[in-house]
Structures are given as structure tokens and as C-alpha cells.
Amino acid sequence: MLENPWLSIGKPEQRIDAVEKAAGTVRYTADYSVPGLLHAKLATSTQAHAKIKAIDVSEAWKVPGVRAIVTGKMFPYHIGPILADRPPLAFEKVRYYGEPLAIVVADQEYMAKQAAQLIHVKYEPLPVVNSAREAFQTDAPLIHENSGKYMKIISNVYPVQGTNIGSHIKIRKGDFITAWENCDIKIKQTFSFNLSDHAALEPRCTRVEINPAGKVVVHSTTQSPFTIKKVLNQFFNIDVGNIIVHVPLIGGAFGGKGTVQLEPLAYLASKAVGGRMVKLEFTREEDLITAPGHIGLEATIALGANKAGKLMAGQYTYLIDSGAYTDQAAGITRAMALDCTGPYDIPNVWCDSYCMYTNHPYATSFRGYAHPELTFAVERTMDKLAHKLKLDPVELRKINAIKPGNSSPTSAVLNANNLGDVEKCIDQAKKLIDWDQGERLETADGKVKAKGISTFWKTSTTATNAQSGAVLKFEADGSVNLNCAAIELGQGSKTILAQMVAERLKMDIKKVHVTMEVNTQSDPHQWRTVASSTTFLAGRAVMNACDDAISQLKRTASIALQCSMEDLEVGGGRVYLKPSPEYGVKIQDIALGYKYPNGHAVEGQVVGHGRYIQRHLTPMDKDTGFGKPGPWWSVGTQAVEVEWDPADCSYKILKAVTVLDGGKIINPMTATQQMRGGMYLGLSFASQEGFIFDQNGTVLNPQLRTYQMVRFGEQPAEYIVDFIETPAADGPFGARGIGEYGVIGMAGALANALSTAAQVELNHLPLLPELIWKTRKESQA
Amino acid sequence: MITNGTGKTVVRLHVNGEASDVMICSADTLLQTLREQLGLTGAKRACENGDCGACTVLINGEPMHSCLCLTIETINQPITTIESLRDSAIQQKFIEKWAIQCGFCTPGFILNCQALLNKHPDADDETIEEWLQSNLCRCTGYQEIKEAVKSLLPKGSAS
Amino acid sequence: MIPFDFEYYRPESVTEAVKTYEILATQDKKVLFYSGGTEFITFSRLNQLDAEAIIDLKGIPDCHQLELQGEHLVIGAAVSLNKITESQLFPLLGQTVRKVADHTSRNKITIGGNILSRFIYREGVLPLLLTEAKVKLAGSSGERVVPLKVVFDKQMNISPEQFLIHIQVPKAFLNLPFVSIKKTRMSKVGYPIVSIAALVKDKKIRAALSGVCEYPFRSPDIEAALNDTSLSKEEKIDKALGQLPEAIIDDLQASRDYREFLLKNTLLETIEALEATQT
Incomplete structure (x- = not known):
């Protein structure tokens, strides 16, 4: 050879x-134009929860150049990727601030915009459900009165009629109740954060035309062109073969372009003007709040261990704020359950993962799909447990690191091919962050340098086919x-x-x-x-x-x-x-x-x-969660070093480390790009991002000026990326997936570092200096 | 006095060293005109609020958010867009240093970097940061962009 | 995109601008003076502002002056924030406006626009409030120069037919020891939670604040507290806090309590930094 x-x-x-x-x-989707192209603009809800008494479009029609106005009455049906619970255009009631109510189609974009502003909606306000916790209360106002009647598009979604529970996924592994009683050390912690957004630089955009032969031609900013075909077929009765979807390069997605929202709207708009090509381009404000974002969460984790630090039992309650509709949050609810423990071997697991309806903008997949979120909660709890056990947090993780021969929370058998090497990742990250130099050091100028670590895993939860x-x-x-x-x-x-x-x-x-x-x-x-x-x-x-x-x-x-x-x-x-x-x-x-x-x-x-x-994947059992959800688990360890200023609680991120076992790395530079970019996204989410709601459920920061994120110069002074390459036998050249992984451990690592620095428990995101200040003040009180 | 009524008017812009006649309303932003009239779609529409820098162009050599300029304000002023920087050193560095992922913020970043290099050929870290904080990138984490621009500065050992 | 159309005028002299306004006013048009235009464009896009005609002051040479004239530094209303910073003619102003928005935006935002901003911050005015600055205004009744404090109380109180030609800052104030501090929620690019401009004149601290209350202000009572030699630093600050013209604001950027905490910190930093310049 x-x-x-x-x-x-x-x-x-x-x-x-x-x-x-x-x-x-x-040329991205919005960069194309042709003469004769019509423009669509949405009229959106100014209420978070209200009955629609009337929609008056008469003033809007008076704007010159308006060719059509479509309202929810013209398509009074529900669609959705997992549970069909969302009307493309609201009818009867609105369930979030920014929800689409009507589409105006006009010759020019400004005409459509003028007309959209002249659509007058008469509302009858309903009580607003403003958090997942509120939604969970038995007397909470109902956001969906008939969720039990919604069509299930895939299995593993369980809405509970008469509640705000859009889905409930259970894990019952081993005998949690008995094991819990026998644990030497037990802790329980609650964590939370609000919904946030992907904020890809490219706002979502689509163009749709219906040609005289009945072909529906879609151009779109999508991660899921074949899902668009499926949705248009399932809900609009168009033959799959008559739907053609074109996707040029995409200007960032992070999961936010994985679901289908604009295309049915533009289809309805095109249909209303005889099939002419219609462009629907979201403004940044619409892209942030009308389009789906990133889930919010309230998580309660109870961990029990023996005196040596071996985890014996774990209980996980996740209340996912999915906003007004379940969309991919129903799948995230499932994903959060099936990897609920993080990469730790825990024989007895009890998990209840709830997809909660609230009157917030709805949520969809976000890079990491439940894992950055659950990892934040799990890794904070691990640090807390380590302190209680008086064990080095790194040591506690190593003691419990999941290994070939163990099983996942859904009892999937793990082996050297489908699982990365957790322990090696921990060791390498520990070395790269200089863990042994000290977890917390006070500097000569009165600041504090502190480190935090976070271990994570994720399987690729795809459809079984x-x-x-x-x-x-x-x-x-x-x-x-x-x-x-x-x-x-x-x-x-x-x-x-x-x-x-x-x-x-x-x-x-x-x-x-x-x-x-x-x-x-x-x-x-x-x-x-x-x-x-x-x-x-x-x-x-x-x-x-x-x-x-x-x-x-x-x-x-x-x-x-x-x-x-x-x-x-x-x-x-x-x-x-x-x-x-x-x-x-x-x-x-x-x-x-x-x-x-x-x-x-x-x-x-x-x-x-x-x-x-995919080979041999199965859905999860409704009562126990038993099943094989994904082909492999990539694993990793991340660490962060911060410099925190006790004077005003501000901080800088000095160093961020990722060690990932994603199998064979095909291209070390694009892989490093993915890790750094993921780390940035995770740190930005953890440190600054999130929607701010008033008591009416109105989003107060629907712009990039007020929806703030990490800017140039505020990134870690140093990104350190390393790979452990335990080959996956059935991956191409031994590769597993890596795209989402850079994000996953960052919130946990940053929160651990800052909690160590400020010597308080920081259990909420974003980790703003104000939050640290407030937590310190409360803990001193 | 320059005046412009309501409705469409033809005005002459000076873009990338060429005089171009465009038909505009007073209300049209430079971003709209570049994209819709001249096909210069390297300037991206991403926030229309001056918050993200994706629409950055150079006017008289200075970086500007083209979403925050009326087209009518820019007549008689030289405008530079990404399309005229073909094969520039800064573009090469963005490629070499892996500073590009989805590419959507790239034109704005490159133009801002080019203006920075022209104006401050000896820029220090503080100046680089001050200038580039005007541009958001959601993919890279900024490290590679910093390396790209620093590699063209004498003080710039990539760090 | 701005969803409405309007007329655009770029006069080349103050007289022409005044005349243009008068003609448009007789036609009952809603007219706005336009300088950098960043707020006009952003608010108009969101339908929070409209106009039938705008008069762009950037064509007027008098509005572009940035030079020492006799005993004053003259800063034209249409001078961009970056030009002020780069000129280094008035470092306190240069450093204060350097913290407004982002660098690229500051090529467009003008000092006149910042002072007349619809936002509550208007940080460009802070150094001017400390320096006995005057403003030259134009309007139907002609041009006049007035002390800034006569027309600025919380905001610029001038009539719609008036516009700012330039600002005059007495030379004696340009190079005094100063401090400029801005505290934000997290990212440097963002609205201030607390922004302070302070200087020492005749051994007395002068300080003006933005972000703390609904408007920028300079308070004689606060300055008296800060200059009260009988008090310790902490006492000065406590006393100053009791002299705020109204309650501290509570908004997206920060809660009232945290803002108060940062204000205290900022005042302490200010006192210490200014003391250091006096030794």
C-alpha cells in the first residue's frame, strides 16, 4: 500500500x-430581489395574553400598494413540529407579546409596514402567566384550554389537559426512593433563568411563490428544508413533490432556524396574491421576540452521595419555560430528561421534565438542546456537593465520571465506542486551567482570581429514522x-x-x-x-x-x-x-x-x-424513560478563570478552556472555531443575555441595544481548546458530532468560578455584576 | 442648498470610486440604497438600529452604520463598500486567521478593520477594542478577528 | 426602514436654515432640525417620531467649527463625537463623549444631537455644565449667545424653531484636572447606570451626573457636600446622596439599589482620582 x-x-x-x-x-436569502417581488409585513400582538375581540383592517387597506391582508381566520388551524398547538396567525386569542396576528402584502416594504401599523386589534386582556413556576400552580390561568386535543406529530409528547403542562417526560431508573433514604450526604438546589435568544446576525427571511402548475417554491433561512416540505404537506395539503425549498448559505442559526415559522406565513401571503412571489423578512425586533427563542428554566436538583462522594441517587425537576407554544421545547423537555444527570454514573434516577406553557415568546432548539441548561444546574449542584463533602470539585467529578459499562438515565448501555472518555477530559482541563495553582486567589490589588469547572455530555437526539x-x-x-x-x-x-x-x-x-x-x-x-x-x-x-x-x-x-x-x-x-x-x-x-x-x-x-x-434508536418509554435516544455521547470538560472585583462585583473572564472528546477530529481548525464560538455563545448567554419581562409579559428589551451580548474585547482573554480523540467505531473516520459542545459547560463553569470568587451561591442567570452584588447582600443580611 | 422633496428623485452617489445614479426618497437609508439600487449586498441589514455593525461602510474613510445614514446625506461623499476591497490584506488575514464562520458580520468587520488600519497604523489594543466593539459577531468569539487585525499592525503579536 | 417620506433640506448658512424653517412653518409642516440623525432614523423606523420636513444642519460651516477663538473653544453643533475626542482640545468632553454608544456611531452622532437627545442620558452636556459654557442659538429672532444654564434645565429648553449653532467653552476650563467615569450593566457599549464628569476648579470639585435620575444634572448641593472639608470621604458621599434632585431611577439597566451602590462607588472613585491630581 x-x-x-x-x-x-x-x-x-x-x-x-x-x-x-x-x-x-x-448572497444570503435576503440579498436576492427580483422586479415584481411583493413584500409582507406582520401585525403583531401588543398583549401577552388576551382574547381577540376584533381585527379591523379597513384603515390598512387604504394604504396605496396593499395587495392582500391575511388574518388568522383564513387559516384557523394549529401547526407544530412535535405538538400541533400553534396557529401561524393567532385567532381567538393571543398568547405572547409579539405574536403574529395578520400579514399585509404590498408592492413595497414601506407600504406593507405602514399598513400593518394601521391594523387595529381589539383585545380583552386575560391574566398573564409570567413564569414556568406560575404556570405550574394548580390555579394558574390556562394558556391552552384544550391542549389534550392537539395533534401529536411525533411520539414522546404528553400534554396534560386542563393544565399548562405541554409535555411531561419521566425517568425512573433504579429505586430512587430507597437509595435516597440511604444516602449519607444530601443536597437540594434550585436554579433559574429567563428566556433568551439566538440572535444570529442574519435575521430570518423567506420568499415563497406558488407557480401556476401548483409548485410551491420556497427560499429560506432554514436549517430544516425537508421539514418545511413536511409542514406544508401536513398542514396545507400540498403534495410533497410539489414543494421545492432552496437554502443559500445561512448567516448563523444556533438552532433558531431549525423550526418552521416564516414559511407557512409567506405561503399564506403568496396564496392571497395569486401565487406571486412574496418576501417576508423579519426586523431584528421580530427576530428576537416574534420568532422563537431559547427556553427559560427553573430546575431543582437533589443529589445524594455516600461519604466517599459516590453519587447514589439523583432527583431532577425541570420546569421549562417554553413560552406560548411547545415547538421544539417539547423535544428539549425530552432531551433534558434523557441526559439529566450529566456525565455521571448514578444508579438511581428520578426525573420529571415539564414543558410549561407561559405567556412568553415561544422557544425552540438552541445550540446544545437542553444541555447547556441542565449542565448549568447539574454542575452548580456538583460544586455545592463537593463543598459539603469537603472534596475537591474536580475530584468529585472524577469519582463519578461515567464510563463504558455504565448506563445512561434511559438505561442505554454505554461502551467505549459510543461514549467519549470523561476522565481524560477532566484531567486535561484541570491541567490547562492550572487548577492546582489554586481555585481562589486574592490579588495584590484587591481583586479575586477564581476558577470554575464543568463537565458535560450530550447525545445527538435525532429522529430515530x-x-x-x-x-x-x-x-x-x-x-x-x-x-x-x-x-x-x-x-x-x-x-x-x-x-x-x-x-x-x-x-x-x-x-x-x-x-x-x-x-x-x-x-x-x-x-x-x-x-x-x-x-x-x-x-x-x-x-x-x-x-x-x-x-x-x-x-x-x-x-x-x-x-x-x-x-x-x-x-x-x-x-x-x-x-x-x-x-x-x-x-x-x-x-x-x-x-x-x-x-x-x-x-x-x-x-x-x-x-x-440512524440505527437502532428508539423512543422513550412513557413511564420510565427506557430507550436508546441517540447513537453516541460526545463528552467534555470546560473551565473558566475570572478576575472579580469585590469593590463593584464586576468581573473579567481571563481564560476559558474546553477539552472535548468528539472522536476523531476531521479538521482541527474548524473544530477549534466551533469550540471557541460555542464558548463565546455560552459565556455571553451566561453573563449577560436574557429577556426582561414586565408584569404584563411585555418584552422590555427587544433590540440588540438592550438585549445585550458579549462584544469584542469582552471575550475571554484566552481561549484554550484541546481534543481527546477516542474514536467512534461507527463514525466517519471515527468522528462523533461536536457542533454544539462548546456551549454546553460554559454557564456552569462561569457560575462556579464566580460563586467561588464571591463566596456566595450564584444560582441564576445572567451573571450580571448586579446579581452577584444582590446575592452577596442577601447572604450577608 | 441641497433639497429633496417627497417621492422619488435621481441623485448621484460616489461609491467605490464610481459615480452611480440612484433613485431615492428622502427617507431611504444608505443601506437600502446600496442593497436595493446598486446590488451591493455586502452591507447587511441586521438591526437597522446602529447596534450591530453588519451594515458598516466607509464614508470619507470613516466607518459608518449605513442603516443610520440617509442616502441623501451622503451625496458628494466618497463611499466605500466591501465590494471594493477585493484581495485586500485584511481580507486575506480574515481567511488565514480563521476569522470567518457564517460570514454575515464579516463585511462590516473587515471595513471597520480597514478604516482602523488606515487611520491608526500603530493601533494598540485599547484602540482596536474601542473600534471593533461596534461590530457584533455571534459565531467566532472574536479571538480570530483580533488575531487577523493584529497581524497587520506592527505592535500586533497575535494574542 | 422609515415608513414615511419627508422633504429634506440642507442649507449652507444659518440664515438659510432659519429662512427654510420659516417657509416650511408657513406651510404648516412639521419640521425638525437634523444633525447626526441617528435618533431621527431609529425613532422614525419604530414610528415613535415623524416629520414632514427635516433641515440638516451639517451643511452649515458655522455648525462645524472646532477651534479656539479668543477666550473660548468653539464647538459646532454638527461636530461628531469622535472629532471632539480626537481633537483633544477639551479632554474632559472628549473622554465623556467617548463613552457614548459605539465608535462607529460616534462618527455620526454630533454633540448638538447628543445634547438635544430624546434619551435621558445626554452625557455630552455633563462637561459643559461644569464649565460655564455658552451656547449660540439661531431662530426667527436672530442669533443669540446665552449661558448654557439659562437654556439647559434637565434638557435643552429651546423652541422648535430654534437650533444650536455652537457651544462656547471658556479656555480656562479646558485643561483642568478631571475625571470621567461611566458604569454600565456589563458591556461597555450600553446605556449608563451612572455617568459622571467632574473637574477641580479653584480647588473645588464640580461634578455632573447622568443615568442616575431622569435627566443629567449638576447640583450645587452635591458639590457643596463633596467639597465639605469637615467631612470624611464616606460622609461626603452620604451627604451628597441625600442631595439628589429626585429619586434614583430603577430600570432595565439596574435596580435603584444597585444604582445607588454604584453611585457611591463612582463618587468615591471620583474624589480619590481628583484628590490624586491635587497632590
């Missing part, structure tokens, strides 16, 4: 989208085009897939051309681009397509070279004889079939196709 000089896996190959992005020439496909088409110059419906949203997936093609076909990566845009008509089906699943699912499909292409290349070459396929090898742009590599044929001479000297031709274009579908 010759050494492969076209090795690409494990190399920091430059991103294939970087040149165009630097030039500013990439989640899948991906890939097509490789060869060109006459021997280069290859890859088509795959994985969306490029900044994470670098297309580059990773190109590397896999180059490595598998042993060809120069410059000869691998990847179609950046997605077109559901020409690309094979892909579940979605979420859940850190693309490297794994699309990667396996791409490898499969490569193998198919290799066998076709060998077949054509075997004709050209007059030998058997078994004797051939593909590499370096050639197909050659294994025993005599100098004897072979160039791929360019067989890419479009082989032509004999006499002009006769055989075989034709090499078109490799491949596919992959």
Missing part, C-alpha cells in the same frame, strides 16, 4: 467558503461535485464533507467541488442540519457515496485496463493496478465513461450515491 499523499482528515484545510465570505459576495444522503458526480476533468442537503450555517460542514471525499477518493481537495446551496429537488433527503449530527450522518452518507463511486470507477477502469476490478485501486486522480501502480488510467479519461480507440463507448458518467440512516 502506498502512503496516501492526499491525506485530508485531521488537517486544517481552509474553509471552502472563506474567500467568498471575505469578499462579501455571498434521521438520515442523510450524498451524490458525487464526476466531471470530465476528473474533479467531483458533491451534493448533500447539509446546510452551511457557519459551522464548516461543507468543508468537512469535502475533506472526507478527498480522503476517501485519495484525491486533491481542490478537485472536490461542493454545492453550497441546498435544493430539495436535486439534493438527497437530509433530516435537518441540527443536533451536531451532520459530520456523523452526512459524513457516513458521503463515505457511502465515495465507495459507490470507487466501485464504478473500478468497473470502468477494469474495462479500460482489461483486468478485474479486484486488482484496482483509486488514488491520485487515477485508477491503477495495485501490484503495478504505474499502470493505470486517469479518472478524467473514465469520468464520463470509457471510449475505446475505435470510438465505441461504455459505462458513462460516474455518479456515486450514498446514504445513511
